[in-house]
Amino acid sequence: MSAALLLQLQRAEDRVTTLQGEMASVEEQIAGDPLLEQARIEAQRRLDEQTEADGAVNDLDREVTSMRARARSLEKQLYGGSVRNPQDLLTMQRELDVLVRQLGEVEDRELQLMEQAEEASSLTRSAAEQVATLEKHRAEEAAPLAKRLESVGAALVEAQKAREEIHARVPANELRLYERVGARRHPAVVQIVDGACGGCRLPLGLNEVRNARVGPGLVQCANCDRILAP
Ligand SMILES: [Zn+2]
Incomplete structure (x- = not known):
């Protein structure tokens, strides 16, 4: 018969171990959601990329604006009649030609950067949406998890008590x-x-x-x- 008592003790101990595992798992779920953490990191990374892309567009935009202003000023001088020296006019014409060519290249580059910035913005939006979805899910889970922790905790206390009672009855x-x-x-x-x-x-x-x-x-x-x- 004593083997039967030991078998009871073993079952009681197994139950305690199982419940301890459940406790740990619920506590882990309450402490944090790895998917949400991952999504937040991803969203921040996307936002950083977007900020960088927007910054690059703005930098280039300023450059284009100043190049255009310079071109307008050269055109005004060239065709306005204020400069008459042929050598000066020739130098200005050359500068304008170079400037117009460079402006074309910079504008092409700006267009590319704007497309990249738009893509980055769309990725940032979906990453933020993903975070919002997971946060909503987590908020919905909070109450059931707290309830579960309470019930598993109570079951664990009971199981530990049962184990102690059987333990006390087994000969040394x-x-x-x-x-x-x-x-x-x-x-x-x-x-x-x-x-x-x-x-x-x-x-x-x-x-x-x-x-x-x-x-x-x-x-x-x-x-x-x-x-x-x-
Ligand atoms: Zn055997």
């Missing part, structure tokens, strides 16, 4: 054997299944089976050392 020498076997084998106590050890599945002798059922002491499997419960 049997407890020592149970702990020694348990250090190497889990489960340490197994039931006999069709005349075989429920742990290693090896068939048991008739004597072993009888002793395990009606004998006064604990019987162990000769092969795996586990304690046999009827």
Whole structure:
């Protein structure tokens, strides 16, 4: 009969372990959502990229504005009649030609950058939407998780109490054997299944089976050392 008590103790201990695992899992879910953290990092990265792209467009825009102003001023001087020296006019014409060519190149580049900035802006928007969706989900989960933590916590207290009660009823020498076997084998106590050890599945002798059922002491499997419960 004492093996049956050890079997109860083992079940009570397994229940405590399971509930502790559940507690840890719920606590982890309350502490943080890895998906949300990831989405926030991604959203920040997209925002940084967009800021950089917008900055590049603005820089180039300022350059274009100043180049256009310079071109207008050159045209005014060239065609306004204020400059008459042919050498000066020639120099100005050359500068204007160079400026117009450069302006074309810079404007092409600006167009490219604007497209990139637009793409970055769209990616930033969807990353922010993803964060908002996950935050909403997390907010909805908060109350059920808190409730779950409470109920698992209560079940754990009950399970620990049950374990202590059984533990107190097991004789010290049997407890020592149970702990020694348990250090190497889990489960340490197994039931006999069709005349075989429920742990290693090896068939048991008739004597072993009888002793395990009606004998006064604990019987162990000769092969795996586990304690046999009827
Ligand atoms: Zn065995």
